[in-house]
Amino acid sequence: MYRKIKAQDLRPGMYVVDVGLSWLENPYLYMTEGVLADEEAVGRVLSEGYEEAVIDLRRCLEGSVPDDLAELEPLTDAEHVSRAVSATADSPVSAVAQRVPVAQEMLAAKAIYSESITFVRGFMEGAREGRPVDLKAAEPLVEDIIQSVSRNAGALIGFAKLRAYDLYTYTHSLNVSLLAVAFGKYLGLDTVALRQIGLAGLFHDLGKALIPDFILNCPGRLTPEEFSVMKRHPVLGRDVLPGGGRIPDMVLEGMLQHHEKFNGTGYPAGLKGDAISEAGRIIAVVDVYDALTSKRPYKNAMLPNKALSILYSMAGEEFYPGYVEHFIKCIGIYPVGQxxxxxxxxxxxxxxxxxxxxxxxxxxxxxxxxxxxxxxxxxxxxxxxxxxxxxxxxxxxxxxxxxxxxxxxxxx
Ligand SMILES: [Fe+2]
Ligand SMILES: [Fe+2]
Structure with missing residues (x-):
């Protein structure tokens, strides 16, 4: 199982995991997989400016992990995550929708997915070329997503991970939207809030359309200056949406706060704890989950149970307490389609x-x-x-x- 720790707590013998998150959004997370051989290796990680790393407790050498971090029994990712979530209070969740069998919903899910991809592509490309983004035009699509998730959440979630598309920028926006709807429904959001969280997911990374290509396609780690440009994408997204006052609160909050962290180390505002809205908390969790489980040119898709275990290692510190645990219950340790x-x-x-x-x-x-x-x-x-x-x-x-x-x- 995994633990996310501060870089200054790394010790020789610890096994560091490459979680495969994008360097664009996580430049301070050390992601070169393997055992840290000696003090010199640890020193290198610190001198290169990394602030955090994820370690795999099962693969760390004996004696390298302090007692308060070590686990008493070796568990599989699935068992570990299952224990973690079974210790979580059940409220305020509602049941995952399975009103119709998944087989019955698959065709509708497939149609909604491909129609939505075309739409996302259209508004992202439009924003890049300076055309206004029409929030209203997305509403019927989000309505379709809500209906499909209400009939059987597994169909669309399963389809999102089984699709043959490889245009990450577009699939990611859509996946974050449908996962946010499914998670929001599970948390008991009403229909109005579900519509807003669905739109928030769809548009959360809109600002990336305005980030220069040389940064978005940067093959290595960003310089601090490049990262500060990248960190503007939540605010840039808001600025692209027309009519500031008419944009629903949750859409704005989801956009602006999806990289804020519970412990205050996120961006752009460095919000902390309760200052992060529910939309911000929901989009943050599903955003990282989709990034981990997506195939990218530089990595394979991570299996969901490993991704959930990594996500859990960041719970509490990074994500608002309880949200990762509820998300795991919502999509399942072995999600539909696995x-x-x-x-x-x-x-x-x-x-x-x-x-x-x-x-x-x-x-x-x-x-x-x-x-x-x-x-x-x-x-x-x-x-x-x-x-x-x-x-x-x-x-x-x-x-x-x-x-x-x-x-x-x-x-x-
Ligand atoms: Fe983002
Ligand atoms: Fe994102």
Whole structure:
């Protein structure tokens, strides 16, 4: 399991993890993976100006981790996250919507996703060319997202991670929007607030359209001057939206505050604690989750259970207390669309999750224990206690098309 620590607390023998976040937005997070060999290696990290690092407690050498950080028992990411969230109070959450089966919602989710991508692309490119951004035009799309999430949140969330698109700037804005809607619904936001949080997600990085290309496409670490330009993207985004006074509060807050951190070390305003609005808290969590689980030119997509574990290592300090835990309950430790191996040797696709039993989702089995294609069959792990998930597998494992499996459904 992971811990995010201050760079000055790094010690020789600690195993530092490359979480694969963008250097553009996280220039002070040390992300070169491996064991820090000696004091000199630690000194180098500090002298290069890094302020934080994520360490993997399971891979740190013995004696390198102080007692207050060390874990008593080695747990898998999933077990670790599950324990963390089961210790969290349940209120004020409402149930994750599964009013219709995921198979029934997949086609609608697919259509909403591709239509929205075209829209996001349009307004981002427009902003870049100086054309005004029409917030109103996004409202019907956000309405469609809310409706789909209300019917079955897993379909759109699953589809977002299984898509074949690779235009990160656009998919990221859309994913943040739909994850924010799903999370907002889980937290009990009313319809008006859901519309605003959906718009906030869609437009949260609008200001990036105005950041010069040489910074956005910078292959290495930004200089402090370049980073200070990058840090202006939340404010630039607000300035691009027409009619300051008519923009709903949550949209503005989500845009302006998605890089603020609970401990006050974020940007652009360095807000702290309760000064960060609910929209800011929600977008911050889903923004990092989507960044971690997205494929980029310089890294593969991180498996959700690892991403959730990394996110959890930042809870409290970075994110408003309780929000990471609730988000994990909302999307599930094994989210819809995740390919998993069971202790029977069978392989399948998660088709539904239950916050009450996060380690026991519903799985559509499509491979037998010998890895041969099998007729799709639904297993509800909550009902079959002898069967459990042993491993999460990369998307497209063994040629499995998870989106197709979800769409086709299975016999119970
Ligand atoms: Fe951002
Ligand atoms: Fe973002």
């Amino acid at each position: 390919i998993v191996r069971l202790n029977t040797g069978q392989v399948g696709v998660v088709s539904a999750t239950d916050p009450a039993v996060p380690l026991r989702p519903e799985v559509i089995v499509v491979r037998d224990p010998l890895g041969r294609p099998a007729p799709p069959r639904l297993i509800r792990l909550a009902d079959v206690i002898s069967v459990s998930v042993t491993e999460t597998l990369e998307a497209a494992h063994a040629g499995i098309d998870a989106a197709r499996v979800l769409q086709d459904g299975a016999a119970s």
